[in-house]
Amino acid sequence: MGKRIVTVTCTILLVFSMLLSTTSAVPSKGNHNPSEKLTIDQKDGGHFVEYLNLSGSSIFPADELRWSINEIFPGIENTDNPINQSNIFEKVIIENNVWYWEVSIFVAQLNCTCHFTIIHQSDNPHPHETKIILYLGESNHFPVIEHIPLFQLPSETSDTFLNYAITWPISEVELNDGLNISMFRAEVCQYSGEACVSNSFIVELMYSVLNDGLYMIQIDQEDLQIGDGNWLFNIIFRDSYLRTSNLDSKVLTFDLHPPNVTIFGDQDTTEMNQTVYSIMVDDGYDSSHVAITWTLTNPDGDIRALFDSEIIDDYGAKISFNTSGNWSINLLAIDSVGHFTRVSHVVDVRNTNPVINIYSNDEINSDISFDVASEWYLDASTSVDTANDQENLIFQWYHDGSVIHTGENLSKNVISQPGYYEIILIVSDDDGAQDTLQLSFTLKQDSTTNEDVSFSPVILASISFIVILISLSLILTIKKNNGEFKLPKWKN
Numbered sequence: 033m034g035k036r037i038v039t040v041t042c043t044i045l046l047v048f049s050m051l052l053s054t055t056s057a058v059p060s061k062g063n064h065n066p067s068e069k070l071t072i073d074q075k076d077g078g079h080f081v082e083y084l085n086l087s088g089s090s091i092f093p094a095d096e097l098r099w100s101i102n103e104i105f106p107g108i109e110n111t112d113n114p115i116n117q118s119n120i121f122e123k124v125i126i127e128n129n130v131w132y133w134e135v136s137i138f139v140a141q142l143n144c145t146c147h148f149t150i151i152h153q154s155d156n157p158h159p160h161e162t163k164i165i166l167y168l169g170e171s172n173h174f175p176v177i178e179h180i181p182l183f184q185l186p187s188e189t190s191d192t193f194l195n196y197a198i199t200w201p202i203s204e205v206e207l208n209d210g211l212n213i214s215m216f217r218a219e220v221c222q223y224s225g226e227a228c229v230s231n232s233f234i235v236e237l238m239y240s241v242l243n244d245g246l247y248m249i250q251i252d253q254e255d256l257q258i259g260d261g262n263w264l265f266n267i268i269f270r271d272s273y274l275r276t277s278n279l280d281s282k283v284l285t286f287d288l289h290p291p292n293v294t295i296f297g298d299q300d301t302t303e304m305n306q307t308v309y310s311i312m313v314d315d316g317y318d319s320s321h322v323a324i325t326w327t328l329t330n331p332d333g334d335i336r337a338l339f340d341s342e343i344i345d346d347y348g349a350k351i352s353f354n355t356s357g358n359w360s361i362n363l364l365a366i367d368s369v370g371h372f373t374r375v376s377h378v379v380d381v382r383n384t385n386p387v388i389n390i391y392s393n394d395e396i397n398s399d400i401s402f403d404v405a406s407e408w409y410l411d412a413s414t415s416v417d418t419a420n421d422q423e424n425l426i427f428q429w430y431h432d433g434s435v436i437h438t439g440e441n442l443s444k445n446v447i448s449q450p451g452y453y454e455i456i457l458i459v460s461d462d463d464g465a466q467d468t469l470q471l472s473f474t475l476k477q478d479s480t481t482n483e484d485v486s487f488s489p490v491i492l493a494s495i496s497f498i499v500i501l502i503s504l505s506l507i508l509t510i511k512k513n514n515g516e517f518k519l520p521k522w523k524n
């Protein structure tokens with residue numbers, strides 16, 4: 033019984049020790065940060081003579097990765113021309129969907145300051161990549177500068193700041209000894225976006241070393257005596273051993289003034305009339321980038337952006353004002369350093385009066401007449417106004433100073449008695465503008481119909497008179513013969 037207890041205890045201890053050994057075998061893998069999609073374990077500045085041994089991790093399969101060694105040259109910008117490249121790795125381990133890779137590259141024949149870059153090969157125009165700076169062999173080593181982006185708010189001062197990290201091929205002791213005689217310098221020229229448009233000059237740039245080891249360069253526009261504009265700075269670093277770093281090019285914009293904006297176009301127009309407006313922007317120098325925003329304020333104070341159909345380009349627009357009153361065209365211009373200008377252009381938009389157009393089933397002239405028994409009409413529905421007012425036109429027909437009908441048409445449903453009529457038609461839009469038309473017409477009865485109608489009572493009266501005479505004659509005759517009836521006597 034005691035042996036069995038000892039055996040079970042030993043087995044448990046053995047399993048436990050195996051679990052501990054398995055857990056401690058890859059401690060660094062357990063600390064992998066999944067947000068880092070592609071990493072290199074080594075830091076910048078490593079020195080390798082015979083073999084370059086590097087390791088790292090990736091969330092992408094190893095067969096989609098490619099590494100390269102690119103030489104860095106002093107005094108010029110970094111290039112992408114590899115001196116060695118491959119997609120072969122010395123060792124790859126997959127764990128929890130993470131690929132841990134190692135490379136071992138023979139570099140004894142190389143003497144360079146280089147970048148080791150590993151990239152995820154994909155169709156993405158901006159694939160994931162990471163790189164470190166290496167010193168291979170025993171010669172051709174120099175400091176490497178790398179610009180570190182710095183968030184800087186627009187300022188009313190003329191100062192611009194640039195942060196740089198420097199990788200050294202020497203020890204920290206030598207670095208500290210040489211700080212005071214190191215320098216940044218730049219070749220400067222005004223830049224059009226493609227080439228220099230002024231003579232270049234060389235300046236030494238002031239800098240300070242920050243607590244995190246970064247170098248902060250301060251560039252003062254006034255000290256350099258350069259005006260507003262885009263300026264190209266080709267920056268290099270020279271250390272205390274007179275070794276020149278790689279070159280880093282920066283286009284810096286100096287701008288202490290907001291842009292000037294002028295709006296051109298009519299200041300009075302009629303509603304729904306398409307009017308073109310253009311602007312001129314001057315930021316004080318060529319190649320300035322100014323963002324333009326157009327808005328409209330209507331007579332009620334409501335603000336809207338321009339419709340796509342109204343925009344010609346950033347500097348032009350065609351606008352149709354859909355109601356009368358004072359409109360305001362508003363421009364906001366923001367330059368590349370954040371200075372902005374607001375301008376407005378007030379436009380007085382006049383209302384357009386409606387125009388009456390009338391037609392009928394008879395020709396419209398100075399002597400219009402209709403048969404009272406026919407289906408006559410006067411139609412003003414084709415009267416015209418601007419598109420914004422057309423649907424809201426009001427039609428009012430007057431006779432003897434009073435409105436007899438409101439609507440587009442006048443017909444026998446409104447006037448049905450024969451006679452002579454003088455009519456006034458007034459058409460009004462929703463702005464109160466009017467057009468007036470005076471016309472007259474006669475409603476008459478047809479002649480044949482008139483004769484039949486006028487003689488019918490005479491005929492009826494005659495017939496009635498005859499009937500009465502006949503009736504009286506019969507009555508008199510009967511009364512006259514109403515005496516005794518005597519038989520005639522016969523004589524012998």
